[in-house]
Amino acid sequence: MKINSIKYKWLMLCVGALFVACESDDDSISTDDEPVVIVSGEADFSNYVSLGNSLTAGYTDGALFIAGQENSLPNILAGQFALAGGGEFNQPLMNDNLGGLLLGGNVITANRLFFNGAGPERVQGMPSTEITNTLSGSFNNMGVPGAKSFHLLAPGYGNVAGVATGQANPYFVRFASSANTTIINDAVAQQPSFFSLWIGNNDVLGYATSGGAGVNQAGNLDPSTYGGNDITDPNVFAQVYSGLVDALTASGAKGVVANIPNVMTIPYFNTVPYNPVPLDAATAGAVSQAYAAYNAGLLQAEAAQLISADERAERTISFSAGQNSVVIVDEYLTDLSGLGLPSYRQTTSDDLLVLTSSTFIGTTVNNNPQLINGVTVPLEDQWVLTTPEQEDVINATLAFNQVIETVANQKGLAFVDAYEILNAVAETGVAFDEYTMNASLVFGGAFSLDGVHPTARGYAFLANNFMEAINATYGSNLPAVKARDYITLYPASM
Secondary structure (H helix, E strand, C coil): CCCCCCCCHHHCCCHHHHCCCCCCCCCCCCCCCCCCCCCCCCCCCCCEEEEECHHHHCCECCECCHHHHHCCHHHHHHHHHHHHCCCCCCCCCCCCCCCCEEECCEEEECCCEEECCCCEEECCCCCCEECCCCCCCCCCEEECCCCCHHHHHCCCCCCHHHCCCCCCCHHHHHHCCCCCCCHHHHHHCCCCCEEEEECCCHHHHHHHHCCCCCCECCCCCCHHHCCCCCECCHHHHHHHHHHHHHHHHCCCCEEEEECCCCHHHCHHHCCCCCCCEEECHHHHHHHHHCCHHHHHHHHHHHHCCCCCHHHHHHHCCCCCCEEECCEEECCCCCCCHHHCCCCEEECCCCCEECHHHHHCCCCEECCEEEEEECCCECECHHHEECHHHHHHHHHHHHHHHHHHHHHHHHHCCEEECHHHHHHHHHHCCEEECCEEEECCCCCCECECCCCCCECHHHHHHHHHHHHHHHHHHHCCCCCCCCHHHCCCCCCCCC
């Protein structure tokens, strides 16, 4: 049985889309223009502290590394804040541009990705950032990759002893003021005059990127019982979020907050098509025959009125010449195990295959040409986000976003609607100076090679949206940054 290779096929887009045309180098301002005085308005940018997760830390291309941190959203903001009285902005920089982490000399996180001309590939080399070599001092960028909302309140989240068990975060271990401190305590201790808070993405993202393999914890008010891929209960989120903002504003600080994007619009879920398997007519006939007994069993189940005709049709497996859907295990189907029938069906355009499935679909099991992942061997739940799982994600996101906007209004904070902003990137594309950015992987310009986090230019675009909200709320006139100053693809070596 022969199946054509599908790895990275959907990444080979026209290189012309890399947005190299129509670029101007003329940044000059007319000599007739009066110099513009940049003011902070009602805001005080002298001591800016940012809180959040990987989107705040500067994570990009699947890792945290120096160049990415230098182009982080808050660092870009701090550069503009400096024009209106902003002070120094310290970040817990990694040791290199590889991005991996070490614990006791052992690699615990992977290096960053780069584009090798066909698809994403990990940069080779031994990382040098050992998390037990803790940093001294305080840091304005308190973004911690992987942090959920309630982690910002969790004592011991920076305790190296808890990293192996998942109770602590290796990134926070590097710069926590003590083993038992919390992220919010270390932030508030700096007495910020202005803050940014962008948190909550990971409260739904892990569930989504695991293909819904986690648990929707709606109704469970004890986050200590949650798994890493679970969705946070909306009431827990509301209590945590309100507490975070109360702590940050207790001394009169002003700030900006952002809501949670619709993660299902990012490249991680929209790069691998639902029908990625190319088959010729002979192979399609052979693999269809392999499911003949299963299809016959479905007819018997329908005759026994155990399933409807519609469900029988949904579950029937059939391949044809051309591009084919993959076979998956769907736990939401009617349980027919009593008849010896598994819960198999093929993907439809409503299903979202995760980006990591690109290296898995079409490969053989134990080099057996009869056992093909996604074809004769159905994919397990973690490779696809089904419609009911998508509903869990969107319902939680909307609930969290209502909390964020309500708290922002109550506190008079600047509010950034990241949900709508990034929806526009995905749906229509957006203009950023002389460029147009969209949510395509590699060449879209907005999202990095991990399919989740922005590029440097994507972070700059978001920074402009943050400054627009700040200017409107506090009467400042922070100028926008230029797209041309921020790249989209980091080279293999830096």
